[in-house]
């Protein structure tokens with residue numbers, strides 16, 4: 001997975017998979033936002049592969065404590081699960097709770113053994129650092145997972161440009177990355193960074209259930225990305 005760009009339908013409700021199928025390559029299952037996530041996984045019989053995310057509260061999600069790793073270890077044993085998202089701060093041991101690192105690295109080992117890809121993720125809900133700092137973060141994240149994902153908050157057009165530039169540089173340096181800006185001024189990065197190497201996009205099936213600020217609806221993002229790739233009338 002992630003040899004090529006993967007558009008995920010991000011949801012807390014796996015019954016949305018049938019509606020997502022037309023436009024998405026995979027489903028991101030936000031276990032932290034879901035009710036009965038393990039039951040939903042057990043009864044999932046959709047066609048799209050799943051990327052499971054159990055976002056920690058300290059990284060903008062709703063999962064509290066180390067118990068979220070137990071749910072993720074359960075999830076990666078399912079046939080339908082192709083990738084698992086793990087926060088870079090936990091993998092790197094930079095989170096103040098030391099047990100985060102041992103849990104995160106054990107989960108990564110288990111994922112690799114099960115043939116499940118690891119997305120090492122970083123979020124900045126306030127700002128977008130300078131391009132050089134973004135490239136460093138992407139290099140760190142890519143070295144800890146099969147894909148390094150970075151989502152920052154754009155408050156001005158220059159932030160979007162910084163993310164596009166960093167995506168290009170990190171990809172040119174051989175790192176496998178997924179990038180996007182949250183927030184209105186960075187919305188277009190979701191359609192554009194795939195042209196510079198970003199491997200994962202996130203979009204809600206129903207815009208009322210967006211999992212981050214500034215996401216396009218799924219069908220719109222698919223159309224934008226495909227449209228930008230197709231070329232002009234003489235292509």
Ligand SMILES: O=C1C[C@@](O)(C(=O)O)C[C@@H](O)[C@@H]1O
Pocket residue numbers: 010028030053085121149151180181182202203211212213215
């Ligand atoms: O990390 C990401 C990216 C995201 O935050 C976004 O900005 O689209 C949406 C989340 O569901 C996902 O886990």
